[in-house]
Amino acid sequence: MTRTPSSARTPTRRIRRLPVVGLTVVTAAIIATLFHQVPKFLPSSNTDRAEHRGVFGEADGVVPDGVTVFDDAVPAVANLDPDLLKALRRAAKDAADDKVVFYVNSGRRSPAYQNQLLREAVAKYGSEDEAARWVATAATSLHVAGDAVDLGHSDATAWLSRHGAAYGLCQIYRNEPWHYELRPEAIKRGCPRMYADPTQDPRMRQ
The missing domain is CATH 1.20.5 (Single alpha-helices involved in coiled-coils or other helix-helix interfaces)
Known part of the structure; x- marks a missing residue:
């Protein structure tokens, strides 16, 4: 061969x-x-950033980059419902063991700022009905009441989706994985079933 x-x-x-x-x-x-x-996933609460500086300030609820649930100097955090803030900080301390940080994209907002966000949502989505799926009126907003917080990043919301009920922290709307409210009864019973979006929430119809 x-x-x-x-x-x-x-x-x-x-x-x-x-x-x-x-x-x-x-x-x-x-x-x-x-x-x-x-496009990268960005929650609607990121509209609380630089584009509103100069028109609205931190006193209205604008949140600078890098703010966490421990930043008392930021009104959007400091003016949250005290029980909600305590629960967030307890959860954040435990999440830190998993190297997870609870950043705040939006917290307590002034009525004027909330109305501006709603106007922008109407312009973005084309109608009041569609905008209502993402932004409430100042009269119904849980952010204006200080009873809701929008958190980032995705690792924080993923952590809370697994452990939040143990602290009474629950995701309320299926279309807003960043939006959390305090539900103390969830510690024993678990979080309630989520609404598809805010238009399904009876509180938004007042």
Whole structure:
């Protein structure tokens, strides 16, 4: 049997590898393109950020970046219902053992600020009915009452979805995984069934 010199076989191996290498490059390019096109998940409460500075301030409930549930100097945090804030801080201390931080995207808001957010939601979603799925009126908002908090990031809300009931902290709306309220009875009974969105909440119909 005649052996083919290794130098003669090398091109064949290289040619066979080219489609594999090419496929890898093309696949990587497709994944990168898709990742770039898919928007990152951002809760609606992120509208409480820089675009409102100058019109509304921290006293109205605007929350600077990086604020946590322990930041008493920030009115949106300090003016939350005291029992809600205590529960949040108890949970946050335990979550810290899992390297999870409870950042606050939105807390207590002034009526004027809430009405501005509602106007912006109507402009964004095209109608008052659709906007109501995301932003309440100043008269019905639990944020204006200081009874609700919007938390970030996703690791914090994921942690609370597993452990929040033990602290009386419950997600209320299925479309808002960042929105939490205090339900003391949840410690023994578990959190109540979530509403699909705020339009299903009887409190929003007052």
